[in-house]
Amino acid sequence: MTTDRVVIVGAGQAGGWAARTLRDEGHQGSIVLVGAETHAPYERPPLSKEILLGLSQPEALTIVDHAALESLNIETRFGAAAVAIDREARQLELTNGEQLQYDKLVLCTGGRARDLPIPGIDHERVHTLRSLDDALRLKQALTTQAGHVLVIGGGWIGLEVAASARQLHCGVTIVEFADRLCQRSVTADVSEVLQNLHASQQTKVLLGTHVLAIKATEQGLNAELSNGQSLQCDHIIVAAGLLANDELARQADLTCNNHGIQVDGLCRTNDPSIYAAGDVAVMETAGTAGWSRLESWQNAQDQGMAVARAILGHDTLYRPTPMLWSQQFDQFIQIAGHVHGGAITAMRTMPNGGTLRFYLTADEVVAGVIGMNAGRDYRFAKQLVERGLRAAAAELADPGIPLKQLAAASLAA
Numbered sequence: 001m002t003t004d005r006v007v008i009v010g011a012g013q014a015g016g017w018a019a020r021t022l023r024d025e026g027h028q029g030s031i032v033l034v035g036a037e038t039h040a041p042y043e044r045p046p047l048s049k050e051i052l053l054g055l056s057q058p059e060a061l062t063i064v065d066h067a068a069l070e071s072l073n074i075e076t077r078f079g080a081a082a083v084a085i086d087r088e089a090r091q092l093e094l095t096n097g098e099q100l101q102y103d104k105l106v107l108c109t110g111g112r113a114r115d116l117p118i119p120g121i122d123h124e125r126v127h128t129l130r131s132l133d134d135a136l137r138l139k140q141a142l143t144t145q146a147g148h149v150l151v152i153g154g155g156w157i158g159l160e161v162a163a164s165a166r167q168l169h170c171g172v173t174i175v176e177f178a179d180r181l182c183q184r185s186v187t188a189d190v191s192e193v194l195q196n197l198h199a200s201q202q203t204k205v206l207l208g209t210h211v212l213a214i215k216a217t218e219q220g221l222n223a224e225l226s227n228g229q230s231l232q233c234d235h236i237i238v239a240a241g242l243l244a245n246d247e248l249a250r251q252a253d254l255t256c257n258n259h260g261i262q263v264d265g266l267c268r269t270n271d272p273s274i275y276a277a278g279d280v281a282v283m284e285t286a287g288t289a290g291w292s293r294l295e296s297w298q299n300a301q302d303q304g305m306a307v308a309r310a311i312l313g314h315d316t317l318y319r320p321t322p323m324l325w326s327q328q329f330d331q332f333i334q335i336a337g338h339v340h341g342g343a344i345t346a347m348r349t350m351p352n353g354g355t356l357r358f359y360l361t362a363d364e365v366v367a368g369v370i371g372m373n374a375g376r377d378y379r380f381a382k383q384l385v386e387r388g389l390r391a392a393a394a395e396l397a398d399p400g401i402p403l404k405q406l407a408a409a410s411l412a413a
C-alpha cells in the first residue's frame, strides 16, 4: 500500500491513535484527520477530574500535537465536521464544502452527552461534559459561582463531576433514576460503597429519582424532582450517558444498532472500505450477549491502533477485555472483564484497606475484577481476567497468597 488515502473522521482518542499508528507502522499513502473540534487529539478522562480541579493544563491531555502531526505528514482538517459520505464515489463532504476522496474511511466520531427531555433544560446554567471546551466552561462556572450543584445521573461521569464539585467546595446533590449508582457496570455491593463514599463527603444521593422540570429563579435554578421535592441550585450538570455520533454512518446506510456502528473483529463495517473504532463502534465481545460498546480510554486507544493495523493488512482480530477506571475523592477504581452474573464471588482486602472483588464462572474462571485502591495487585488480578485463568475463590480472597503466584500456578496447570 503506497498511495492509498486513508481519511479518519473524528480527531479524538481513537482517531488520533489510528492516524499515528498508521504512519508509525508503515502506511506510506496520505492520511487525513478530520475533526469537528479545533483541538489536536486529546484524552478525555482528566476533563472530569484534573481539569475541573485545576490540577492539569489542557496541553497535558494532548495525544499527538500539531507539530507531531505535521512531522508524521498527517494532514488535518480541524474545526470542520464531516456531513455526508458518498459510498459509491468514495467521497466525504465536510461542513466547509470540501469533498475528500478516500480509499479507506475510518469513523471515530465518538459520542455526545445524552439530552434529557426536561422542560427548562436548555438554560445556560445547565451543563454537559464531553469536550475540553465543556470542561473549561464548567470549571469557570464552578469556581466563580460555587454554590449548590445538582448532578443528574449517578454513572461514572456524574460521580466524578460530583466529587470534583465537592472538592471545589460546592454543595452537591446527585439524582439517579435507577435504584443504585453505576448500575450498568458494577455489582450492588460496589454501588453501595460508592454511595457511602459520596455521602461521607456530605453529598446528597437521591436514588430512584428524576428531574421533572427546571425553572430559572432569581437565585439560580429550581429543579422539580419526581419524589415531590424541589431543589434550589446554582448549576445543573447532566450526565445521563452517551449517544453515539453515528448519524454519518446511518445516512450512508451502514449497519448500526441502537448503540452505534456495527464492526467485526477487524473493525470493518458492512462496507469493505469503511471502518469504525472507539465509542461510536459496537462489536460482539466475548462474555457479553449481543453487540456492545466499550466506552473507555483503553478501548479507544486499543481499537484505534487495531483499526490502523487492519488497514495495513494485519489479520489479528481485536478481542478486547472490557476495562475502565475512575477516580473519585481518594478512591481509584479499576474494572476489568465481566462482573455481572458471576456464579462465585470473592473479595480480597489488602493491608492498606484496598480491595479486589473477583467474579468467577461456575468452573472458577476469573471473568471479572473490580479493584478499589488495589495498587500493584490489580495488575495481577487483571492478568487472571485477561488470560481467562482459573483460581479458587478462597485463595483469591486470601491476601497472604500473592496473586502473581495464583496466576503462575493457573498457567502451569
Ligand SMILES: Cc1cc2nc3c(=O)[nH]c(=O)nc-3n(C[C@H](O)[C@H](O)[C@H](O)COP(=O)(O)OP(=O)(O)OC[C@H]3O[C@@H](n4cnc5c(N)ncnc54)[C@H](O)[C@@H]3O)c2cc1C
Residues within 6 Å of the ligand: 009, 010, 011, 012, 013, 014, 015, 034, 035, 036, 037, 043, 044, 045, 046, 047, 048, 080, 081, 082, 083, 108, 109, 110, 111, 129, 130, 131, 157, 245, 248, 277, 278, 279, 280, 294, 295, 296, 297, 298, 300, 323, 324, 325, 326, 327
Ligand atoms: C468527562 C469524561 C471522563 C472520562 N473518564 C474516563 C475514565 O476515567 N476512564 C475511562 O476508561 N474512560 C473515561 N472516559 C471515556 C473515554 O474518554 C472515551 O471512551 C474516549 O474518549 C472515546 O474516544 P473516541 O475517540 O471514540 O471518542 P472521542 O474522544 O469523543 O472523539 C470523537 C471526536 O470526533 C469528533 N466528531 C464527531 N462527529 C464528527 C464529525 N461528523 N466530523 C468530524 N469530527 C467529528 C468529536 O468532536 C470528537 O472530537 C471519559 C469520558 C469523558 C467525556
